[in-house]
Amino acid sequence: MDAPVLDVKGLKTYFFTDDGEVPAVDNVDFHVKRGEVLGIVGESGCGKSVTSLSVMGLVPSPPGKIVGGEILYKGEDLTKATDRRMRQIRGNDIAMIFQEPMTSLNPVYRIGNQLIEAIRLHNSWNKKKAWNRAVEIMKLVGLPRAEELMDSYPHQLSGGMRQRVMIAMAMVCEPEVLIADEPTTALDVTIQAQILDLMKRLNKETDTSIIMITHDLGVVAEMCERIVVMYAGKVIEEADVQTIFKKPKHPYTVGLIQSVPDMRQKKDRLYSIPGTVPKPGSITQGCPFAPRCEHAFDRCITDTPQLEEQEDGSRVRCWLHDS
């Protein structure tokens, strides 16, 4: 395959708070190829969202700041891009949809106004042409009565419809990369499936690369080709989707997969990984997962493992898989 559209190398995003600096994203590497769907998986607080906001240049600052690494979009380092350049890229080259469709649209402007705004920001089209494009994209994302919806306000739409509008708004300028931060978490299960189908279809039809950020392994299995597992601000495993589900290597990944309820087996108790995600930066020595790991041994406490390439092409950060 060709060169990656987006290549993140050694990204470090720290938050500087009154209690000291917090490495929310610590040395994260991943890349997305053209037309690929990449999943970034992890529990809440593992740095998934901060990673995506870093790519968008939208980390709330202060207190957040990208302190190291590169974000290469088609070879251009976005961490060094000017404000003006970032505004050109946002929405036009890299677009993002968020977890909360209910609150992600501005309640006091009409849907059409918000869509047309996104279009005219990146194209010097007249209103009529932008309006037509907005209706076209609304139909593409499967919104019925698109012309009527243009004049509606967000509160008149259901959650699923609003998420479709969000997707339409993100896709309207045909971005190269779409970052979806938990796009289905807030939706009903049936609506979830529809939204995932829609994203898959758009991925096929437009060849847009998608970065799917989620804690839901079901979504990942459904959507993604390759998966990055994050824990405490670090990538701990990266592999293609089959390898992850058939032969997960890192004990954390194993735990995540085990904790998915399986309908075929009736268990009295669901499996859960003991403990909680440590506060970023609280573990400075050894593997951050060691305190929760069933297989931890002495070395895990003293030495910090690195992301090592395995024979099957996957990468794992674990002393159990040290070559």
Next chain:
Amino acid sequence: MFAYTIRRILMLIPVLIGMSLIVFFLIRAIPGDPAQIILGQQASKEAVAELRGSLGLDEPWYTQYFIYMKDLLTGDLGNSIRTHAPISEEIWPYFAATLELSLFAMIIAVVIGVNAGIISAWFQNSWFDYVAMLLALIGVSMPIFWLGLMEQWAFAVEWRMLPTSGRESILNPVDSITNLYIIDTIIQGRFDQLQTVLRHLILPGVALATIPMAIIARMTRSSMLEVMRSDYIRTARAKGLRMFWVVYKHSLKNAFIPVLTVIGLQMGLLLGGAILTETIFSWPGIGRYIYDAIGFRDYPVIQSGILVIALVFVTINLLVDLLYAAIDPRIKYQ
């Protein structure tokens, strides 16, 4: 929306009846006989009694109130005891003077206050934020009569930049049509007078604007800070929108409802006549009009004046309520 407006206007009736009753009784609870005041301390008992009779003051209270209300419904506010002129004609120039001054002050307060609040929220914890909020704190705590006196001392007496008091130049009075002098001078094309009128407005306008400006700035800042943390603002930024438009288009409209509430209340207060400011600047406004009437036990004038102020207050509240719906489509009136 139309039905709601009509209903709200009808709801003003009981409010105004209640208001008129309260005023009617409060004034009569104040010791002092208007007939005696008109005739002076030396007047004979017979003369006072006769005047009481001709003023209707010897009637029982319910008859007095009934006559008052009957006249009110025909637009007759009665005659002033002091000047004998019909109040409905007499009151307008005073009210117009207050209206002009209040609007002028409110425009200053809104333009500066809202923008200061926005910039403070946008650059939270910057030096601008600190300075603006410190000034706002000083502004709300400042005694207005003192500020007015200082303004007069500095700008009128020391530097002779602006007139000390009044609405117009005595040597070159405005030919009033509407009694709103800005409008009058523009209609007549008297731009020399317009300039004089504006110069007279500045000092009392700034003095009156201070407190509303400070309150508006603080309210705008806190409301904007809350809105700017919301998800749709992140969406707007993710589109690639400039920060200026994120702030002035996407944030401001959402943040404006609490600000509008404050503007409405403050406007109501200003239109109620700022007696202190009007006195310091010899402004012939409604506050002064009522104040003078109180000193003279001029019952009809006091009653009518307070009634007009109450009417203005509820009307502004109604306007604010209607504007809510215009700003936020989620607000629907049944």
